[in-house]
Amino acid sequence: DVLLVESGGVVVQPGGSLRLSCEAFGFIFEDYTMHWxxxxxxxxxxxxxxxxxxxxxxxxxxSVKGRFTIFRDNSKNSLYLQMNSLRSEDxxxxxxxxxxxxxxxxxxxxxxxxxxxSS
Amino acid sequence: QSVLTQPxxxxxxxxxxxxxxxxxxxxxxxxxxxxxxxxxxGTAPRLLxxxxxxxxxxxxxxxxxxxxxxxxSLAISGLQSEDEADxxxxxxxxxxxxxxxxxxxxLTVL
Numbered sequence: 640d641v642l643l644v645e646s647g648g649v650v651v652q653p654g655g656s657l658r659l660s661c662e663a664f665g666f667i668f669e670d671y672t673m674h675w676x677x678x679x680x681x682x683x684x685x686x687x688x689x690x691x692x693x694x695x696x697x698x699x700x701x702s703v704k705g706r707f708t709i710f711r712d713n714s715k716n717s718l719y720l721q722m723n724s725l726r727s728e729d730x731x732x733x734x735x736x737x738x739x740x741x742x743x744x745x746x747x748x749x750x751x752x753x754x755x756x757s758s
Numbered sequence: 759q760s761v762l763t764q765p766x767x768x769x770x771x772x773x774x775x776x777x778x779x780x781x782x783x784x785x786x787x788x789x790x791x792x793x794x795x796x797x798x799x800g801t802a803p804r805l806l807x808x809x810x811x812x813x814x815x816x817x818x819x820x821x822x823x824x825x826x827x828x829x830x831s832l833a834i835s836g837l838q839s840e841d842e843a844d845x846x847x848x849x850x851x852x853x854x855x856x857x858x859x860x861x862x863x864x865l866t867v868l
Binding site for chain 1: 790791793795804805812844846848849854857858859862
């Protein structure tokens with residue numbers, strides 16, 4: 640069975656940095672585009688970033704462009720999100736998601752890791 | 759304010775048919791297929807419909823999707839109490855080069 644396990648979410652001060660990790664199980668990780676999606680409790684999901692199977696292409700939401708970097712290590716079946724210059728509005732539950740069939744959809748999601756940016 | 763517009767709420771009685779709309783523009787729904795997600799409280803969203811009208815394995819047949827022009831719809835026939843959840847449409851935007859989500863529709867089964 641497909642399983643995505645995120646980690647790394649903590650409380651961090653504004654302006655600080657954080658790295659999230661997502662370890663993948665149950666599928667051929669290197670074959671798939673992967674995404675980060677975040678959600679503030681009580682609000683809808685917000686797409687953050689994607690990276691193609693080989694790391695050749697990455698895209699970012701305007702809200703995080705220039706501050707966040709997505710990368711992957713296929714030898715470790717792992718996806719990462721380096722978050723710099725964090726702001727209070729980055730506070731959310733961050734999900735790792737696997738891209739499914741078709742175009743830019745998410746057929747499997749992790750359980751999420753919470754990030755709180757607060758002084 | 760989301761780029762993809764959904765009604766904030768919808769409701770129906772058990773057995774009824776309910777539709778949820780999602781309106782966008784030429785750079786998103788007008789050019790790319792739409793996906794639908796269902797989210798129960800305290801859980802991650804679950805893919806319900808992809809590529810406008812395809813159901814992934816495990817998605818009940820009472821859920822169906824369609825797209826026309828810059829709008830899309832999710833239909834739920836034979837409404838059941840367990841369908842009470844938040845529903846989100848999603849698609850790629852060619853101009854923003856990113857994935858968009860609608861604001862969500864809370865479905866209540868009366």
